[in-house]
Each structure stands twice: as structure tokens, then as C-alpha cells.
Amino acid sequence: DLSTPDHLSVYLLSAVYNASVSMNPSLVKRLLAIFHMCVCCVSTLTEVNIGAMFNLQDSAGGVSRVGVQCKEAILMAFREVNNKTDGMYDDLLPTTELRMAYSPHGYSFSSATVATRTLGSSFGGLGVRANIGPDSNTGIAGSVKIFAEQGALQIAYQGDDDDFSLVETYPNFVRTNPSAGLQAFLLASFIYKTYGWERVAIIHSYNVWGYHVQLRYIAGAQYIGASGYWVHTDYNSRDYEAMMKEVKATGANIYALFIRDAVQTAAILKAGWKLKMFGEGTHIVAAESATSPEVWQNLDDGEMSLEDIAGVMKGFTAVREMVRKSDPEATSFISRWRQQTPTVGSGGVCDSTTDDDGNFLHQYTADNTTICAGLNFTEFATDGSDIDAAAMYAYDATILLAKGVNSLLHGNYSHQSEINFFNMQTALDQVINAGVTGVFQRSPFLLRTSNDRMSNIAYGMFTFDPELFLQSSKGNMSASAKGLIYTGTLDSSSLVYEPCIDNPVVAAMCETQMYPTHISCACSDFIFDTKDNTYPFDRPHVTTVSLEIGMAALLWVASVLCIVAVSISFATMVYYEQTRMIRILQPELVYVILLGGVCASVTAILASLEASGPVCISLNVMCHLSFIFIFSPLLVKTLRIYLVLNSGFQRKKVSLLQTMICVLVIFAITTILLSINIAHVWHEDYDYTMLTDNQFERTRAKTCPYMMHDSAVALLVFETLILFGGVYMCYLTRDLPSGISDAKQVANAIFGIILCCLVGVPLYLLVNMKPFESRFLLGLLVVFGATRTIVVLYFSVFTKLLQGYDLDKTFKLVEVRKPVSFSWRKLYVHPSTVSQNTAEVTSSTNREPTGSMNRTVTAVAEMARIEAEIDTLKQRLELLANRALHQEAISTRLHEMSEVQVTSGMRSLRKSLDRPAGEHDRDMEPLEDIDEDDTMSSPAQL
Numbered sequence: 001d002l003s004t005p006d007h008l009s010v011y012l013l014s015a016v017y018n019a020s021v022s023m024n025p026s027l028v029k030r031l032l033a034i035f036h037m038c039v040c041c042v043s044t045l046t047e048v049n050i051g052a053m054f055n056l057q058d059s060a061g062g063v064s065r066v067g068v069q070c071k072e073a074i075l076m077a078f079r080e081v082n083n084k085t086d087g088m089y090d091d092l093l094p095t096t097e098l099r100m101a102y103s104p105h106g107y108s109f110s111s112a113t114v115a116t117r118t119l120g121s122s123f124g125g126l127g128v129r130a131n132i133g134p135d136s137n138t139g140i141a142g143s144v145k146i147f148a149e150q151g152a153l154q155i156a157y158q159g160d161d162d163d164f165s166l167v168e169t170y171p172n173f174v175r176t177n178p179s180a181g182l183q184a185f186l187l188a189s190f191i192y193k194t195y196g197w198e199r200v201a202i203i204h205s206y207n208v209w210g211y212h213v214q215l216r217y218i219a220g221a222q223y224i225g226a227s228g229y230w231v232h233t234d235y236n237s238r239d240y241e242a243m244m245k246e247v248k249a250t251g252a253n254i255y256a257l258f259i260r261d262a263v264q265t266a267a268i269l270k271a272g273w274k275l276k277m278f279g280e281g282t283h284i285v286a287a288e289s290a291t292s293p294e295v296w297q298n299l300d301d302g303e304m305s306l307e308d309i310a311g312v313m314k315g316f317t318a319v320r321e322m323v324r325k326s327d328p329e330a331t332s333f334i335s336r337w338r339q340q341t342p343t344v345g346s347g348g349v350c351d352s353t354t355d356d357d358g359n360f361l362h363q364y365t366a367d368n369t370t371i372c373a374g375l376n377f378t379e380f381a382t383d384g385s386d387i388d389a390a391a392m393y394a395y396d397a398t399i400l401l402a403k404g405v406n407s408l409l410h411g412n413y414s415h416q417s418e419i420n421f422f423n424m425q426t427a428l429d430q431v432i433n434a435g436v437t438g439v440f441q442r443s444p445f446l447l448r449t450s451n452d453r454m455s456n457i458a459y460g461m462f463t464f465d466p467e468l469f470l471q472s473s474k475g476n477m478s479a480s481a482k483g484l485i486y487t488g489t490l491d492s493s494s495l496v497y498e499p500c501i502d503n504p505v506v507a508a509m510c511e512t513q514m515y516p517t518h519i520s521c522a523c524s525d526f527i528f529d530t531k532d533n534t535y536p537f538d539r540p541h542v543t544t545v546s547l548e549i550g551m552a553a554l555l556w557v558a559s560v561l562c563i564v565a566v567s568i569s570f571a572t573m574v575y576y577e578q579t580r581m582i583r584i585l586q587p588e589l590v591y592v593i594l595l596g597g598v599c600a601s602v603t604a605i606l607a608s609l610e611a612s613g614p615v616c617i618s619l620n621v622m623c624h625l626s627f628i629f630i631f632s633p634l635l636v637k638t639l640r641i642y643l644v645l646n647s648g649f650q651r652k653k654v655s656l657l658q659t660m661i662c663v664l665v666i667f668a669i670t671t672i673l674l675s676i677n678i679a680h681v682w683h684e685d686y687d688y689t690m691l692t693d694n695q696f697e698r699t700r701a702k703t704c705p706y707m708m709h710d711s712a713v714a715l716l717v718f719e720t721l722i723l724f725g726g727v728y729m730c731y732l733t734r735d736l737p738s739g740i741s742d743a744k745q746v747a748n749a750i751f752g753i754i755l756c757c758l759v760g761v762p763l764y765l766l767v768n769m770k771p772f773e774s775r776f777l778l779g780l781l782v783v784f785g786a787t788r789t790i791v792v793l794y795f796s797v798f799t800k801l802l803q804g805y806d807l808d809k810t811f812k813l814v815e816v817r818k819p820v821s822f823s824w825r826k827l828y829v830h831p832s833t834v835s836q837n838t839a840e841v842t843s844s845t846n847r848e849p850t851g852s853m854n855r856t857v858t859a860v861a862e863m864a865r866i867e868a869e870i871d872t873l874k875q876r877l878e879l880l881a882n883r884a885l886h887q888e889a890i891s892t893r894l895h896e897m898s899e900v901q902v903t904s905g906m907r908s909l910r911k912s913l914d915r916p917a918g919e920h921d922r923d924m925e926p927l928e929d930i931d932e933d934d935t936m937s938s939p940a941q942l
Contacts, residue, residue: 112142596629607779
């Protein structure tokens with residue numbers, strides 16, 4: 001029959017083969033041209049031959065319940081696709097009919113091969129373009145390569161061997177059911193997300209199946225973010241006890257068991273029991289293959305009691321495949337399933353319906369006896385609980401195949417009408433099938449990288465209940481003994497576990513599955529082999545370590561010493577506030593420095609505490625504020641003196657208000673940068689850092705969140721500029737007398753801070769310090785630097801004051817006979833402590849005086865500086881005069897000017913000495929009583 005493109009293509013290809021055998025090249029070319037015109041350019045096919053493989057007879061010779069349901073599901077899908085008036089898939093393959101040829105594949109590799117060859121010669125030798133089934137790993141192995149040779153796509157609905165996932169090895173294979181490797185993938189993800197288990201001893205079969213499953217387990221752990229390590233233990237038929245000794249040596253508490261054979265699984269568990277590996281604090285996770293009741297029956301060999309078996313299995317978690325029969329697509333399928341016409345026959349006569357190739361669908365012959373293999377669909381439960389999941393996967397496989405053919409013939413690939421596995425695989429990449437078992441869609445990022453279905457699959461989670469096992473076994477092992485109990489579901493797409501407790505929908509899902517009798521759908525929590533039923537650890541218990549008591553005590557002592565230094569300094573400042581030695585220190589700036597010492601003391605206390613969100617943020621803030629409060633006044637104070645002493649003969653005033661504004665500006669910049677940095681970590685809390693992590697010891701410590709953002713770097717740069725700015729100002733004012741300058745003390749204090757940095761930074765970078773040790777080092781260096789700064793700057797002054805010394809009018813240290821009176825009111829507000837004096841000086845450009853000048857510098861300081869500057873001007877102008885043409889005139893003018901300035905200046909300064917300290921401001925103004933005819937008011941004019 002050459003009326004269809006299918007038959008014509010086979011005829012033409014046979015003719016091409018015969019022409020090539022007869023060595024007729026010209027005929028071959030003409031036949032290939034006709035083939036291309038008649039086949040490759042045809043837009044649609046009216047009929048597509050599809051094969052189906054299922055077993056109506058089970059391995060014991062009886063009717064296969066699963067096989068018969070799979071057959072009926074495939075036939076149901078064929079009818080719904082081909083019927084364009086039933087409201088189901090009416091738009092699918094509008095001009096094309098699917099024709100089916102059936103062949104039982106048996107239960108061996110060879111029988112599956114024979115069945116495949118039979119389908120290849122079906123339909124009068126035309127064969128099939130694609131095949132649905134078979135329903136076992138052995139059947140797939142015996143058929144998939146032969147279908148590839150025939151160019152046919154194979155869509156399986158059972159068989160979980162991960163070897164079939166490889167696209168390179170099986171390019172013509174697809175399956176709608178999940179693989180065993182997906183169970184391992186989900187197990188690894190589940191136990192890490194739920195319990196944090198990373199270190200797991202994997203015991204797997206020494207074959208391709210076991211190798212691929214353990215690889216998928218590791219992939220699942222890495223996908224979810226597990227960063228631990230795994231112990232890979234291969235198993236084969238050698239001494240199980242020797243192998244389990246190697247597993248025990250790893251120190252693992254969690255075991256992943258991926259063994260397909262129940263006898264070998266029992267042998268491994270028994271070997272571990274003899275070595276006392278399975279007990280309190282251990283746990284076993286396993287795929288569905290290890291949940292068979294045959295495992296327990298093989299353990300019951302007389303050597304282990306039922307209590308021993310229950311003790312080994314306590315702490316056991318497994319997954320089993322399930323179908324969401326409450327989903328809308330599934331409920332619709334169940335409803336249509338129950339409405340089908342019975343196929344069991346009537347009156348003792350089997351249904352004689354055949355497939356499109358003439359094979360009986362609802363009966364088979366065994367020992368010359370015809371056996372009916374049909375169903376009465378109305379007898380099925382309304383919730384579909386007695387419909388096997390394999391039947392629903394078979395239905396989805398058929399619909400998926402039909403949608404692939406439709407996409408190839410009527411969709412985006414209609415120009416490729418040749419139906420082969422390559423074109424079909426390409427067409428399936430664009431197919432989204434909302435099937436009864438979930439949505440089948442290939443990931444756009446993983447197209448053709450795996451033959452597996454990875455998403456929209458539900459799994460039931462089960463735990464072993466020792467009490468249920470002992471009660472149901474009734475003193476002896478039996479096939480009806482229950483051990484596994486339902487706990488919830490796990491979704492392969494979201495990796496979300498939903499417990500069945502307090503969730504009626506999830507609880508009901510177990511009841512709708514056709515699980516074996518040893519599984520109980522009574523809802524339960526996970527059962528662990530621990531005293532309080534808390535989940536065990538995958539390694540030794542984690543011990544949280546913190547700062548030792550001795551180190552914390554050292555920080556507290558250092559903090560107290562800093563507070564003592566601040567308190568002594570504050571009390572001395574208040575008590576001796578009217579002395580020249582105190583007024584020249586500028587008390588307002590000293591109080592800011594002492595506030596920095598308080599912040600340093602708080603920093604040391606915070607460093608002794610355990611890390612937390614508030615502690616970490618407070619530690620960061622106090623550390624920076626301590627530095628700013630101490631060194632910004634020193635920088636501004638030194639800069640003030642530098643500006644005044646470099647004003648030449650011009651009138652220069654730097655008031656206390658201007659000085660404090662500079663300090664506030666520095667503080668504002670610091671506050672802004674600190675606020676930005678804190679905003680990055682405001683919602684972050686402390687975290688744990690693992691210190692040791694091995695099979696014998698695990699320790700961790702709390703650590704602060706990462707704070708080195710851009711704002712923190714900018715703040716450190718800003719503080720470094722302040723530090724080195726202070727160094728530079730100390731250098732510029734290095735030659736001033738110590739009576740009116742503390743440049744040497746400031747430089748000494750800055751040297752101490754630099755020394756702390758030189759010690760702390762290398763220790764932090766080069767030494768592998770624990771988080772609390774880093775905080776200890778920070779707190780210790782900060783409080784040491786602050787305390788040392790206060791001592792270096794002021795304790796020598798305070799010591800002299802306590803000994804009864806003070807500065808006289810010429811800045812010489814003299815002993816004061818009459819002590820200064822003390823008043824408690826001075827601790828609050830005293831008008832005499834607020835002075836608005838400003839410093840001014842006329843200087844030459846010969847050299848730049850440097851030093852730290854007090855805002856209330858006394859009239860004596862003005863007198864001493866003027867006398868020093870007069871001498872300097874004399875010496876410089878004399879040198880200039882010796883090189884000038886009018887040396888004598890210049891010398892005379894210099895002499896006259898100096899006498900006028902000295903006379904008027906001394907008169908004004910001596911008057912100010914007899915007034916109270918609060919009235920000195922009026923005498924701090926520039927010397928206005930110099931003759932107004934004197935025009936030499938600047939070094940340049942001189």
C-alpha cells in the first residue's frame with residue numbers, strides 16, 4: 001500500500017538498498033531524489049505507527065495487576081488523542097491518527113530484545129516510529145539500543161536506573177517517571193536544609209546504578225550549598241565487616257544507603273550492628289530500594305532478635321515515589337478512568353479487542369489456556385487510591401509522545417516531517433505537558449543534558465517506628481510487619497518538605513497511594529535514635545568557644561585603668577582651672593580628649609563580651625569615636641597655633657568658637673561615614689566561624705558581620721589623614737618653648753598610636769586569630785593607646801600642679817605658696833573658666849614657629865613672643881643691611897621701630913598682669929598704641 005508516506009518511504013528505501021546492491025549509482029540517485037520529494041517535503045502524515053510494551057502476565061504466571069493497568073492507561077490515551085469529539089485533546093494531531101502495536105517484553109533481557117524485534121517488523125514490516133515502555137530496567141536495557149538502530153524514540157514509564165539518564169549513551173530515550181538518582185538528590189538536599197547534615201558516609205552498590213546514585217547524592221548536596229565533605233565507600237561481595245570497619249574509621253554518624261538488593265542491604269546492616277555502629281546518635285537515610293520488608297526478614301536469621309532489628313533500624317529515613325492524586329489533572333483522569341467500558345469480557349469470554357496490528361489486548365495464552373486480562377473500571381475507588389502510579393506515568397508517556405509528534409508535524413518543526421528520535425527529541429524540547437503526574441517540561445538551561453524528569457514530582461517521606469514494628473511483628477517476623485510510617489511530602493521542584501501533622505491535605509496523600517502493607521500512613525514526626533528524639537549531629541558536637549576569663553579580666557583591668565586616668569585628669573582640670581598651666585592647655589579641648597578616653601574604656605569592655613548585633617555595632621562605633629575625640633582636638637589645637645604664629649605682622653585671631661567648629665566638622669564627617677557603614681550591617685546579626693572541624697573535634701566561635709564596606713574604608717583613610725596631619729603639625733611647631741607648646745607630647749602620643757598599628761595590623765593579617773582574639777587585640781590596643789595618650793599629654797603637668805608648682809609671668813616653673821581654693825560649683829558652671837581670648841603675634845618669615853597654643857594664652861606669653869621676634873627681626877635685618885647700599889639708614893629705622901614697639905608693648909602687657917584672669921581678653925588685642933606713622937607693619941615692607 002503506497003498511499004501513505006510511511007509506506008512509500010519504506011518502499012523507496014528498500015529500492016535504494018537493492019539498487020546499491022546491484023551497483024547501479026544512477027538509479028540510486030534517482031530513487032533518493034524521489035524519496036526526498038515524496039517524503040521530506042510532505043507536511044503531514046495521516047498515520048503514525050507507535051509501539052507499546054507491557055506485560056499482562058506477572059513473573060509468577062498470574063495476571064499482572066500493574067501491567068494490566070498500564071495497558072489500559074495507554075489505550076485510554078490513544079482513544080482520547082484519536083477521538084476528535086470527546087473534548088479531550090481534540091486539537092492534537094488534527095489530521096493524523098496514532099496506530100498502536102503491542103508486544104509483551106517479559107522479565108529478561110533476551111525477552112525484551114525479542115519483543116523489540118517483533119515491533120520492528122510490525123505493520124507489515126514497516127515497524128514503529130516510537131515506542132511506549134517497557135516497565136522495568138531489564139526491559140529498557142534489552143530494547144533501547146535496538147530502537148535506536150531503528151531510529152525510534154522510546155518513552156518509558158517505569159525503570160529508575162540512572163544509567164539511562166546519559167544522553168550520550170541513550171540519545172533516543174526519555175522517561176516520565178523519576179530516576180533513583182533523583183531520590184538521592186532530594187535526600188541530600190533535604191537532610192542538609194532540615195538538619196544541616198553534610199558529613200555523610202555513602203554506602204552504595206558496586207555497579208553502574210550505585211555509582212550514578214551516589215554521584216547524584218553529592219550533586220544534590222552541592223546544589224543546596226553543603227560545603228562539608230563526604231566519605232565514599234564502595235561495596236561489593238567481599239567481607240562486609242571489613243568494609244564497615246573502614247566506614248566506622250571515618251567517624252561518621254550519618255549513613256546514606258544506596259543498595260538495590262535486600263539481601264545485601266541486610267548483610268551490610270548486620271555487619272554494622274556487630275561493630276556497634278548503629279545506635280544512639282546515628283541515623284540512616286536510604287532510597288526506596290532499601291525500604292523493602294525483605295530487608296528486615298533477612299535480618300531475622302536467628303542471630304539478631306526483633307529488638308536488635310528495631311534498634312538498628314531506629315533512626316531511619318527513606319523516600320518513596322508518590323503521585324498527587326488530589327491535583328485537578330489527576331482527579332479528572334480518575335473520573336474518566338472510572339467511566340471507561342469494562343474490558344473483562346462477559347459470560348466467561350474474554351474481550352477480543354485487538355491492537356492495530358492484530359494482537360489481543362485483553363487476553364493472553366498460558367499453558368494453552370486463555371486468560372482474561374481486562375478491568376472493570378467502576379470497581380475502582382473514587383479517590384484513585386487503587387490506581388497504580390505506573391499506570392498514570394504510562395498515560396503521561398503516551399500524551400507526551402502525541403504532543404511531540406504534533407509539534408513535529410503541525411508545530412514549529414512541521415518542515416521536518418520525518419519522525420525519528422532526533423527530530424522527536426528536538427520537538428519535545430518545546431513541549432509542556434501538564435500531565436496527571438505533574439508538569440513535564442525540560443529546563444531551558446538543561447536541554448538534552450539528561451533523559452530524566454527532574455521537576456514536579458512528589459515524594460513521600462517515611463521514618464522507621466520501632467514500637468510499631470514490634471507490635472505488628474507479634475513476636476516473630478512476618479510479611480505483614482509494619483515498620484515505616486508516613487511523615488510528609490517532599491517536592492522535587494521547590495525542595496520544600498511539608499509535614500503531614502496538622503496538614504489534612506498532605507496527610508491524605510499517603511492514603512491514595514498503593515503502598516506495600518509494611519508502610520503505615522498514620523501520620524508521625526521523624527523518629528531519631530536519641531534520648532529526647534532530637535536529631536543527631538553528623539559529626540562531634542559543636543562546642544562554642546569564647547574569650548578566656550583571664551583575657552576578659554585583662555580587658556576589664558585596662559578599662560578601669562583608663563577610667564582612673566580620665567577621672568584623675570578631669571578632677572585635676574577642675575580643681576586647678578585658674579592656674580596658668582591649666583589655662584594654657586585649653587580645658588574645653590581637654591574635656592573632648594577625656595571623652596575619647598571614656599569611649600576607649602567602653603571599647604575594651606565591649607571586646608570582652610560575646611559577639612552579637614548590638615555588641616558588634618557598638619564596638620565599631622566606640623573604637624572610631626575614641627580615636628576622633630582624642631586626635632581631632634590635638635590636630636585642631638596644633639593647627640591653631642601654627643596659623644597664629646605664621647601670620648607675620650598681620651593681625652590674626654583664632655577664637656575658641658572657631659576651634660570647636662573644626663572639631664565638630666571632623667566629628668560630623670566621622671558620624672556620617674559611621675552611619676553609612678552601620679546601615680550596611682544594621683539587619684545582620686553575628687554569625688559562627690568554624691575553628692576546628694574534624695572527626696574528633698568541632699569548635700566554633702561567634703563572629704561579627706563583615707563591616708569593611710566602602711564607607712568603612714573611607715573612614716579609615718580619613719582617620720589616617722588626621723593622624724599624619726597631626727604628625728606634620730608637630731613637625732612644623734617643633735621649636736616652640738615647652739612652656740607654651742606641647743608638640744613633643746603630641747608627637748609622643750601619635751607615636752604610641754602608630755606603634756599600636758604596627759603591632760596590631762601584622763598580628764591580625766599574619767596570625768590565624770580566632771574572632772574573639774581579634775576583638776581582644778582591638779580592645780586592648782585601643783584602650784592602651786588612649787590611656788597612654790592621656791598620661792603622656794597631661795600627667796607631667798598634673799604632677800607639677802599637685803606638687804605645688806605653676807608658671808610665672810615669664811613661663812618659668814615656680815613653686816606656688818598659696819594653694820588654689822576648691823569649690824564644688826566649679827564642677828558645673830564657673831564664669832571665669834570661659835575665656836574668649838585669642839592669640840596673636842607678629843613674626844618674620846625667617847623661620848616658622850611651631851607648637852600648641854592655649855586660647856587663653858596670657859599676656860606674659862605675648863610679651864615673651866614679642867621680645868623673641870624683635871631679636872629675630874634685628875638679626876635678620878642686620879644681615880640684610882650689610883648687603884644693602886643704605887645699611888646705616890635701615891639699621892637706624894630698625895632701631896627706632898623696635899624701641900617703639902617694645903615700649904608700648906611692655907606697657908600694655910604689664911597692665912594686664914594686674915587684672916583678674918577674666919579681664920585678660922581686652923589686653924589680648926593687637927598692640928594698637930604703636931605710632932600710627934609707623935608704616936612697617938609687615939616683614940615684606942621691612
